Amino acid sequence: MLFSDDTIARFINKNFEPTWESVRSVPTIRIDFGDERVVTRTLNGNVATYACLPDGQVLDILPGIYDPGTYLRQLQELTKLHRFVSQKGNGVTSLHDYHQRQTEALQKSRPREVLVESGGGFSIKGTEQPLKVFLVPASRAAVRQAIAQGQDPLADDNPAPNTTDGLDEWKALVDDARVNETTRRQTIHEHLAAQPEPVVPTDITKWLYREVLHTDLDDPYLGLGKLLFDRYPFASEDNAASDSPPKRPGEDPQPQR
Amino acid sequence: MRIELRGMVALLVGTGVVGLADEPPPPKRRVDIPKMMLQSPLKRLAQAAQATDGTVSPLPSKNPKVEAGKVNWHASFDAAKAAAQQSGKPILLFQLLGRLDNRFT
Numbered sequence A: 001m002l003f004s005d006d007t008i009a010r011f012i013n014k015n016f017e018p019t020w021e022s023v024r025s026v027p028t029i030r031i032d033f034g035d036e037r038v039v040t041r042t043l044n045g046n047v048a049t050y051a052c053l054p055d056g057q058v059l060d061i062l063p064g065i066y067d068p069g070t071y072l073r074q075l076q077e078l079t080k081l082h083r084f085v086s087q088k089g090n091g092v093t094s095l096h097d098y099h100q101r102q103t104e105a106l107q108k109s110r111p112r113e114v115l116v117e118s119g120g121g122f123s124i125k126g127t128e129q130p131l132k133v134f135l136v137p138a139s140r141a142a143v144r145q146a147i148a149q150g151q152d153p154l155a156d157d158n159p160a161p162n163t164t165d166g167l168d169e170w171k172a173l174v175d176d177a178r179v180n181e182t183t184r185r186q187t188i189h190e191h192l193a194a195q196p197e198p199v200v201p202t203d204i205t206k207w208l209y210r211e212v213l214h215t216d217l218d219d220p221y222l223g224l225g226k227l228l229f230d231r232y233p234f235a236s237e238d239n240a241a242s243d244s245p246p247k248r249p250g251e252d253p254q255p256q257r
Numbered sequence B: 001m002r003i004e005l006r007g008m009v010a011l012l013v014g015t016g017v018v019g020l021a022d023e024p025p026p027p028k029r030r031v032d033i034p035k036m037m038l039q040s041p042l043k044r045l046a047q048a049a050q051a052t053d054g055t056v057s058p059l060p061s062k063n064p065k066v067e068a069g070k071v072n073w074h075a076s077f078d079a080a081k082a083a084a085q086q087s088g089k090p091i092l093l094f095q096l097l098g099r100l101d102n103r104f105t
Helices: A006-015 A068-086 A092-107 A138-148 A167-193 A201-212 A225-230 A235-241 B035-049 B077-087
Strands: A017-024 A028-032 A038-042 A047-052 A058-063 A114-119 A131-136 B002-005 B091-097
Touching (some): A017 B077, A047 A068, A047 A201, A068 A092, A068 A114, A068 A167, A167 A201, B077 B091
Antiparallel strands (some): A047 A058
């Protein structure tokens, strides 16, 4: 589990006030192979990570599952976003601009813009300079940060595992994270940029699951009804054998046998 | 091969027997066990499942509890908000289908 990773857990505990909530029970599927082998798996187990201001206003959302390296980098970005929005002179307008600029970058298939910290310390006159956060194009930020840290700006900072153990899982996670960071994030930035008023998680949870994570929380079958019922050849036999009247998608969930 | 959605459990109310879908299959060789030895555990199980008002209590979970990682989670969004207003830190809200402290999430 991502939250069992020491680095991620430490970062969250240090920089956030974390909480989790279940939006509904998770559907699981149990396959009985008939030879004493039974496999249980989850279906549509989608997750989302919100960063919010202390008053609950949504800053940004990470949709879906990430590999640990990408997740940590995105959490770091979220803490900078919090500082960016909270710093003097910024606020709701800066948050709107942030989402607008990220939308435009992704619409043009460019990497999203990056928040960088600058300043801090003392000026030539001895006055204390606060650390400020700026939003800059990703290419400029990456080179700038790598050079400042004495690193190779072209180095891969999300290396694959050294062994073949878990390599396939790592590749799948990296692929998922790539989709999350492009297509799904773009939809989120567009939506948040279009909000005339600040939103809290409960305002957009259903929208997020339906439009971004493709899991309609209002549908008892989470969009799987067609797959489960439309081409199932034994539906009429099952219904005849059952004491209860046949159920269709949209009706209350009813166990089949 | 049969596929069953989780949540469907066999509840044999008539006999007072509660069956779980994930229970191991019955042994292939039948063993001659005295009747009382068989009935007593089932009676105890049925009695434990009966609330005082006669209704059947929820079945034991087939989704075992696990540790929700190493993060110090607040109990609710409101609790996290209260803490954030004290500390000035942002809130991290992790939403999911299922429960983070269950094995299947």
